[in-house]
Amino acid sequence: MPAEAWAVPxxxxxxxYPVRRDPRKPQSRGDMAGQGSGRxxxxxxxxxxxxxxxxxxxxxxxxxDQAVLRLAMHLTxxxxxxxxxxxxxxxxxxxxxANFRFECSFYTWIYRIVTNLCLDHLRKRQVRKxxxxxxxxxxxxxxxxxxxxxDGRAGANPERDLMRRELGKRIGHALExxxxxxxxxxxxxHYHGLKLRTVGEVxxxxxxxxxxxLFRATQKLRGALADMR
Amino acid sequence: xxxxxxxxxxxLYVYNELPDDARYELEAHLARCSDCxxxxxxxxxxxxxxxxxxxxxxxxxxxxxxxxxxxxxxETAEQDRFWHRLIFEPAAWLRQVRFAPALAxxxxxxxxxxxxxxxxxxxxxxxxINPVASSAAPAESSITGIQSITQDPGSNHISIKYNTxxxxxxxxxxxxxxxxxxxxxxxxxxxxxxxxxxxxxxxxQEPNNTHVREALIYALRYDSNPGVRLKALxxxxxxxxxxxxxxxxxxxxxxxDSNPGVRTEALHxxxxxxxxxxxxxxxxxxxxxxxxxxIQSQARTVLSQLPEFD
Numbered sequence: 130m131p132a133e134a135w136a137v138p139x140x141x142x143x144x145x146y147p148v149r150r151d152p153r154k155p156q157s158r159g160d161m162a163g164q165g166s167g168r169x170x171x172x173x174x175x176x177x178x179x180x181x182x183x184x185x186x187x188x189x190x191x192x193x194d195q196a197v198l199r200l201a202m203h204l205t206x207x208x209x210x211x212x213x214x215x216x217x218x219x220x221x222x223x224x225x226x227a228n229f230r231f232e233c234s235f236y237t238w239i240y241r242i243v244t245n246l247c248l249d250h251l252r253k254r255q256v257r258k259x260x261x262x263x264x265x266x267x268x269x270x271x272x273x274x275x276x277x278x279x280d281g282r283a284g285a286n287p288e289r290d291l292m293r294r295e296l297g298k299r300i301g302h303a304l305e306x307x308x309x310x311x312x313x314x315x316x317x318x319h320y321h322g323l324k325l326r327t328v329g330e331v332x333x334x335x336x337x338x339x340x341x342x343l344f345r346a347t348q349k350l351r352g353a354l355a356d357m358r
Numbered sequence: 359x360x361x362x363x364x365x366x367x368x369x370l371y372v373y374n375e376l377p378d379d380a381r382y383e384l385e386a387h388l389a390r391c392s393d394c395x396x397x398x399x400x401x402x403x404x405x406x407x408x409x410x411x412x413x414x415x416x417x418x419x420x421x422x423x424x425x426x427x428x429x430x431x432x433e434t435a436e437q438d439r440f441w442h443r444l445i446f447e448p449a450a451w452l453r454q455v456r457f458a459p460a461l462a463x464x465x466x467x468x469x470x471x472x473x474x475x476x477x478x479x480x481x482x483x484x485x486x487i488n489p490v491a492s493s494a495a496p497a498e499s500s501i502t503g504i505q506s507i508t509q510d511p512g513s514n515h516i517s518i519k520y521n522t523x524x525x526x527x528x529x530x531x532x533x534x535x536x537x538x539x540x541x542x543x544x545x546x547x548x549x550x551x552x553x554x555x556x557x558x559x560x561x562x563q564e565p566n567n568t569h570v571r572e573a574l575i576y577a578l579r580y581d582s583n584p585g586v587r588l589k590a591l592x593x594x595x596x597x598x599x600x601x602x603x604x605x606x607x608x609x610x611x612x613x614x615d616s617n618p619g620v621r622t623e624a625l626h627x628x629x630x631x632x633x634x635x636x637x638x639x640x641x642x643x644x645x646x647x648x649x650x651x652x653i654q655s656q657a658r659t660v661l662s663q664l665p666e667f668d
Contacts, residue, residue: 183432190428198416198424208420215424220431293410300411318373319405320413325375340370347369351404 171235178226186226189235190219196321197243203320204247204312206301214250218243233330240331244313251309303353311346318343360387364394372401504544507556516560518544532563542573551583558586562593571597575607584617591620595627605631609640618650625656632660 171192177185197218201211221242229238304312313332317323318339323331329339364387370376371384388395416424505519514531518540530537544557558577564570570593577590591611594604605628612624625644631637638661645657 186432187429190425194424194428195416195421198421199413202416203413208416211416212420212424212427216427216431219428220435223432223435296407297411300408304411319408320411325373340375343373344369347404350408354404354407 172231175226175229175231175235178223179229186223189239193236193239194219197239200240200243200316200321201247204316205250210250214243214246218246221246237327237330241333244317244331248309248313251312255309299354303350306353307346307349311342311349314339314342315346315350361391361394364388364391365397368394368398368401371398372405501540501543504540504550504553504557507541507544507553507560509560516541520544532560538564538567538569542569545573545577546580551581551586554581554583554586555589558589558593562589565593565596571601571604575603578607578611584615584620587611587615587617587620588623591623591627598627599630605634605637609637612644613640618653621650621653622656625653625660629660632664638664 171189174185174189174192178189194215197215198211201214202208205211205214218239222239229235233241304315307315310332314328317328317331318325325339325343326336328343329336332339364384367376367380367384371381376384388398501520501522503521505521505525507519508517509515510517514533515529516532516534516537517527517529518537519525519527520540520543528536528540532538532541541557541561544553545561554577558574558581561570561573565574574590574593578587578594581587581590591608594608597604598608599605608624608628612621612628615621615624625641628637628641632641641657641661644653645661646654648654648657
């Protein structure tokens with residue numbers, strides 16, 4: 130444990146678990162792990178969850194679930210589908226947590242589950258050959274997810290808002306044209322800020338392969354969005 | 359070449375994935391190469407364009423709804439138990455074997471013991487097949503019995519099966535010291551009269567050997583089987599003239615043997631030495647008062663053939 134790290138104990142059931150926070154690591158929009166609170170030492174929680182402690186598992190879920198939803202939403206473009214991925218991923222993690230051998234971080238392990246489910250999702254979508262990322266909301270109505278791209282800046286002028294929305298749509302379509310794996314690598318690297326080494330670990334491949342896939346994806350996107358540069 | 363390398367790595371530079379030395383080299387090149395500086399600018403702009411598609415934070419409502427749904431799911435979900443993993447994921451089970459060092463030690467011990475066992479068996483089987491190759495003669499104390507003795511017809515080759523802790527077999531000619539040793543052992547110690555008979559029969563081929571002669575005398579005196587005693591007599595007959603011990607043994611047999619056939623044969627074999635005083639006195643005694651009339655008459659016949667001494 131580094132000298133500058135500090136621990137905050139918080140109660141889960143009868144036990145308390147230290148949260149390790151690395152102050153050297155800046156929080157960024159792309160920081161996936163630990164809901165932006167830095168890398169958390171999950172070892173105690175994982176061990177308790179492996180012994181069947183559900184409270185410990187739910188605590189683990191709370192460490193990662195917002196990041197999982199964020200990734201799933203960006204990839205699927207749908208809250209509903211993101212929720213399905215979330216549910217399936219954590220249930221799968223709960224069932225097989227006893228098999229987790231600490232060969233990688235829990236963070237990598239859970240993202241491996243999530244990305245596999247998302248890859249399945251992307252492949253199914255490719256088979257369906259949907260023209261537009263149309264999704265169904267909770268009430269069953271279909272909508273174009275790219276229309277949902279929000280404008281984070283309140284009071285922005287409508288013309289700029291429209292342009293941004295158009296731009297978002299075009300980027301979305303360009304991303305749709307990537308292979309599921311290229312899309313996943315680009316997503317994890319560009320939108321979620323993971324290091325290529327971590328991307329490789331999550332996708333069960335090498336850093337070099339992840340790097341080459343990122344190059345390929347960027348080239349394709351450049352080709353598709355050539356007029357926007 | 360340098361520009362090519364920069365173009366290949368400029369994306370990694372933008373994503374902050376270049377190692378420090380490569381980063382320094384790239385920055386140094388960018389400072390003096392306008393083409394590459396333009397390329398960097400383009401890449402950065404494109405990077406910014408792609409970032410126009412924002413990554414939405416999940417709304418608190420969505421997070422809460424997802425958590426509640428998961429909690430419901432966890433109520434009914436069951437974690438994989440040990441037996442489940444054992445049956446469905448043997449590979450995972452093997453991976454988690456924590457007692458690998460103990461297992462390795464156990465395998466080593468079993469392997470070592472197996473190796474010793476196999477070697478022992480192998481050596482045993484070798485000595486069982488061809489003990490002739492072994493130069494060491496079997497110690498008498500280790501021989502528990504002779505199983506069989508056979509002579510190849512028309513040859514000098516003898517095969518003897520004898521028991522030590524386990525049955526063994528020795529082969530060789532009658533001149534072979536070990537074979538002789540085994541034959542002598544068989545003649546005097548074996549429980550099987552057939553084997554004794556065979557060994558005595560073979561020993562009679564070497565009547566001039568002192569050890570053989572002793573063994574034959576021993577057989578004549580003490581063997582319980584009259585056939586064996588008869589065979590021993592035959593073997594000794596030739597040396598009755600030259601060896602006083604043989605003569606005495608024959609006389610002993612003539613007087614004391616329980617079998618009339620043996621006695622008769624001894625009587626005939628003693629004919630060449632009938633003139634010896636000891637033989638004559640025995641013959642006179644037999645001629646006078648032997649219970650067996652045939653022996654009596656035969657003794658008389660032999661005595662009558664003796665030259666008269668005045």
